[in-house]
Amino acid sequence: MQTKILLDEEQIPKKWYNVQADLKSPLDPPLHPKTQKPIGPADLSAIFPMELIRQEVTTDRQIDIPEEVREVLQLWRPSPLYRAHRLEKFLKTPAKIYYKWEGVSPAGSHKTNTSIPQAYYNMKAGMERIATETGAGQWGSAMSFATMLYDLECTVYMVRSSYTQKPYRKSMMHVWGAECLPSPSTKTNAGRAMLEKDPDTPGSLGMAISEAVEDAASHSNTNYALGSVLNHVCLHQTVIGLECREQLALVDDYPDVVIGCVGGGSNFAGISFPFAGDKLTGKHKDVDIIGAEPASCPTLTKGLFTYDLADEAGYTPLLKMFTLGHDFVPPSMHAGGLRYHGDSPIVSRLVNDGVMRAVAYHQSEVFDAAQTFARTEGIIVAPETSHAVKSAIDEALKCKKSGEAKTILFNCSGHGNFDMSAYDDYYSGKLVDYEYPDDLIKESLARIPKIS
Amino acid sequence: MTRIGFLINPIAGMGGAVGLKGTDDKVEDALLRGAEPQAKNRAKITLNFLKKSKSLIFFTPAGAMGEDALRETGIHDVQIVSHPANKTTALDTKIAAQNFIERDVELILFCGGDGTARDIFDVVGRDIPILGIPAGVKMYSAVFAIDPSTAAEIVLTQGVLSYRDSEVMDVDEEAYQAGELKTFLYGIARVPSETGKTQTSKQVFEESDEERAKGDIARFIREIMIPDVLYILGAGTTTGSIACELGVTKTLLGVDAVKNGKTIARDIDEKALWVLLNETHEAKIVLSPIGAQGFILGRGNQQISARIVRRLGIKNIIVVATPHKLRETPVLYVDSGDRILDAEFGNTVLVVSGYRMAQRKPIYQPQRG
Numbered sequence: 001m002q003t004k005i006l007l008d009e010e011q012i013p014k015k016w017y018n019v020q021a022d023l024k025s026p027l028d029p030p031l032h033p034k035t036q037k038p039i040g041p042a043d044l045s046a047i048f049p050m051e052l053i054r055q056e057v058t059t060d061r062q063i064d065i066p067e068e069v070r071e072v073l074q075l076w077r078p079s080p081l082y083r084a085h086r087l088e089k090f091l092k093t094p095a096k097i098y099y100k101w102e103g104v105s106p107a108g109s110h111k112t113n114t115s116i117p118q119a120y121y122n123m124k125a126g127m128e129r130i131a132t133e134t135g136a137g138q139w140g141s142a143m144s145f146a147t148m149l150y151d152l153e154c155t156v157y158m159v160r161s162s163y164t165q166k167p168y169r170k171s172m173m174h175v176w177g178a179e180c181l182p183s184p185s186t187k188t189n190a191g192r193a194m195l196e197k198d199p200d201t202p203g204s205l206g207m208a209i210s211e212a213v214e215d216a217a218s219h220s221n222t223n224y225a226l227g228s229v230l231n232h233v234c235l236h237q238t239v240i241g242l243e244c245r246e247q248l249a250l251v252d253d254y255p256d257v258v259i260g261c262v263g264g265g266s267n268f269a270g271i272s273f274p275f276a277g278d279k280l281t282g283k284h285k286d287v288d289i290i291g292a293e294p295a296s297c298p299t300l301t302k303g304l305f306t307y308d309l310a311d312e313a314g315y316t317p318l319l320k321m322f323t324l325g326h327d328f329v330p331p332s333m334h335a336g337g338l339r340y341h342g343d344s345p346i347v348s349r350l351v352n353d354g355v356m357r358a359v360a361y362h363q364s365e366v367f368d369a370a371q372t373f374a375r376t377e378g379i380i381v382a383p384e385t386s387h388a389v390k391s392a393i394d395e396a397l398k399c400k401k402s403g404e405a406k407t408i409l410f411n412c413s414g415h416g417n418f419d420m421s422a423y424d425d426y427y428s429g430k431l432v433d434y435e436y437p438d439d440l441i442k443e444s445l446a447r448i449p450k451i452s
Numbered sequence: 453m454t455r456i457g458f459l460i461n462p463i464a465g466m467g468g469a470v471g472l473k474g475t476d477d478k479v480e481d482a483l484l485r486g487a488e489p490q491a492k493n494r495a496k497i498t499l500n501f502l503k504k505s506k507s508l509i510f511f512t513p514a515g516a517m518g519e520d521a522l523r524e525t526g527i528h529d530v531q532i533v534s535h536p537a538n539k540t541t542a543l544d545t546k547i548a549a550q551n552f553i554e555r556d557v558e559l560i561l562f563c564g565g566d567g568t569a570r571d572i573f574d575v576v577g578r579d580i581p582i583l584g585i586p587a588g589v590k591m592y593s594a595v596f597a598i599d600p601s602t603a604a605e606i607v608l609t610q611g612v613l614s615y616r617d618s619e620v621m622d623v624d625e626e627a628y629q630a631g632e633l634k635t636f637l638y639g640i641a642r643v644p645s646e647t648g649k650t651q652t653s654k655q656v657f658e659e660s661d662e663e664r665a666k667g668d669i670a671r672f673i674r675e676i677m678i679p680d681v682l683y684i685l686g687a688g689t690t691t692g693s694i695a696c697e698l699g700v701t702k703t704l705l706g707v708d709a710v711k712n713g714k715t716i717a718r719d720i721d722e723k724a725l726w727v728l729l730n731e732t733h734e735a736k737i738v739l740s741p742i743g744a745q746g747f748i749l750g751r752g753n754q755q756i757s758a759r760i761v762r763r764l765g766i767k768n769i770i771v772v773a774t775p776h777k778l779r780e781t782p783v784l785y786v787d788s789g790d791r792i793l794d795a796e797f798g799n800t801v802l803v804v805s806g807y808r809m810a811q812r813k814p815i816y817q818p819q820r821g
Contacts, residue, residue, distance in 0.1 A: 328808055433811055436808065437808065
């Protein structure tokens with residue numbers, strides 16, 4: 001009975017898969033926040049290197065992964081695919097559950113899959129410094145690790161509530177030589193304005209993005225890097241799903257259900273886009289692709305599919321995506337990495353087109369699932385990842401009811417070793433089941449007179 | 453040094469042990485039935501924790517109303533503010549409270565029940581925060597610590613505490629003696645809250661400031677208010693903050709009605725509300741849970757009766773509460789007097805707790821326990 005399905009280092013994908021090539025129609029273009037006209041490469045060149053801008057807009061199906069990047073990825077890739085025998089037995093399900101374990105990366109999550117190429121392209125473009133934001137600290141630590149490898153400086157604006165809650169994520173960033181500031185900070189105009197408006201704000205990813213973008217735009221030696229949402233970020237993460245497909249082929253399997261947790265959408269994109277591509281091209285029409293999100297920030301399940309800003313202050317382009325509004329500050333729940341008002345435009349499009357679907361969960365039920373997982377498979381997952389675990393368990397229990405032996409694959413995107421205070425809160429009954437009051441909002445919005 | 457006003461209602465709790473539902477005006481009866489004073493012993497548990505602190509000065513009435521317990525615990529940094537007679541009454545409590553104001557105490561720590569809370573509140577109102585060591589027969593007010601040692605803990609962390617609004621409840625004594633519980637909202641006191649202690653917790657930013665939370669709730673409710681719909685605002689400061697956001701004043705303890713940002717009716721009783729609703733095309737109720745137990749209906753919001761709720765439908769009730777309040781009431785209650793209606797509320801309710809934010813909270817349903 002095989003538990004770990006492993007690939008050799010030379011089987012690390014040589015090309016990323018770009019799902020844009022298989023969309024039935026092109027994505028709606030990003031719009032300039034002031035002119036509301038489609039933006040061009042020049043608009044982005046102040047904060048991104050040209051190669052990443054190219055990757056953002058290209059519709060080429062495959063994009064080469066530079067050999068120098070693959071060499072770094074070898075530190076932890078290919079990551080193992082596990083068959084969750086113990087979880088299956090515990091659930092008494094006929095389903096086969098597989099999970100891709102991304103917690104083996106140095107920073108402890110999937111985020112390094114994109115921080116490495118982003119830092120690499122910036123180094124190649126002659127940049128000296130990166131400014132970025134982080135929610136729960138996963139991305140900030142991944143980018144700190146990557147910039148260290150390429151001798152770049154790094155400033156991380158960390159959402160204030162996480163900065164207080166997760167002090168060891170800061171420590172990791174310091175070990176790798178980065179500067180980490182609580183956001184909103186007094187270092188940027190955007191941060192100062194937000195603090196003036198609300199000195200006690202817990203911060204949000206949208207606020208932190210504004211600060212990092214401003215920092216990058218106002219320093220010629222500095223570029224900006226984003227850990228999720230954007231097309232090139234999702235592209236880099238496809239190594240996850242591409243490896244999974246190979247690993248499952250080794251055991252002669254293919255998933256009926258593919259699951260990831262969703263904040264900005266990058267780990268979900270990573271595991272699902274290759275399978276979404278199979279669905280779009282008709283190779284596997286029936287694969288069910290599920291994004292699991294928090295009920296307190298239910299972007300895909302309750303948001304509107306429309307153009308919105310990616311940040312709080314309005315520095316970023318308008319993206320066509322599912323959104324709860326760029327001024328929405330999600331509550332300070334434990335899955336800080338999922339506290340984002342919007343979502344990846346590609347994920348949003350695929351959900352809107354019915355290629356993927358989404359589910360939303362409360363905090364306490366995802367921790368129930370995380371506990372089950374830790375007590376069967378051993379791994380203590382990050383609160384973000386626990387949403388995917390919950391969805392996988394739900395699907396496996398559905399199989400138990402129906403008697404179907406489906407193959408369920410989920411992305412186990414990161415470990416929770418720095419989130420033990422969240423588990424403490426769970427055990428002491430302090431978790432709050434936040435929920436977005438969707439009905440109240442929709443009822444009132446429905447009565448607003450439409451202005452043409 | 454922190455100046456603490458300390459007061460014991462020596463007869464509090466005596467009735468409970470001998471089957472009386474309260475002790476007010478029944479001391480003799482209680483004594484005849486063999487009741488023994490127990491408030492002092494409860495208070496001494498708290499004082500035993502406090503005696504180690506060198507930064508507290510106590511102001512207290514002489515004898516059984518405070519001084520004795522303090523001295524027996526070994527606390528000598530005590531200033532006497534009044535001299536009650538042997539047989540103490542509500543008036544002695546009020547005199548002591550008045551003296552506490554004159555001595556500029558920063559917190560009143562009292563040992564008693566709902567009656568004691570009301571007497572102190574009558575004098576100090578919201579000017580001085582109060583905290584109860586639970587010792588009474590009836591404790592429906594939200595001003596009590598969960599037990600005497602927690603009361604000590606709260607006093608000792610006074611410097612890092614925030615304050616929250618807590619309801620002082622009034623129980624209909626006659627009905628209560630007859631076995632029927634009728635509680636009314638009497639006032640809203642300021643009570644120290646422990647929140648500040650948990651700096652590492654996730655909720656620290658969100659919950660450290662109750663006023664901020666109320667402002668967020670109010671901003672959200674204002675945003676979702678629909679033109680030409682009548683909004684009935686229940687009792688309390690959270691609904692009060694909604695009125696404030698609309699730029700109107702609201703009866704703190706009563707029920708008001710607003711429409712299109714203007715007050716339509718103030719402090720209306722059940723009958724007037726019924727008439728108003730029958731003249732109205734569409735209405736919604738905004739309520740906040742009341743009392744220590746967190747009642748959505750049936751305590752302090754009696755104007756909103758079962759027939760009113762039935763008339764509007766449960767779906768038109770919007771429940772609002774600050775994260776502070778919700779943390780202290782893990783389960784909410786509904787007691788409209790109509791059990792079928794109560795059951796229709798189901799097992800959970802969505803409570804608006806911030807701007808575009810709510811919490812899913814369980815409702816106690818007796819048949820399920």
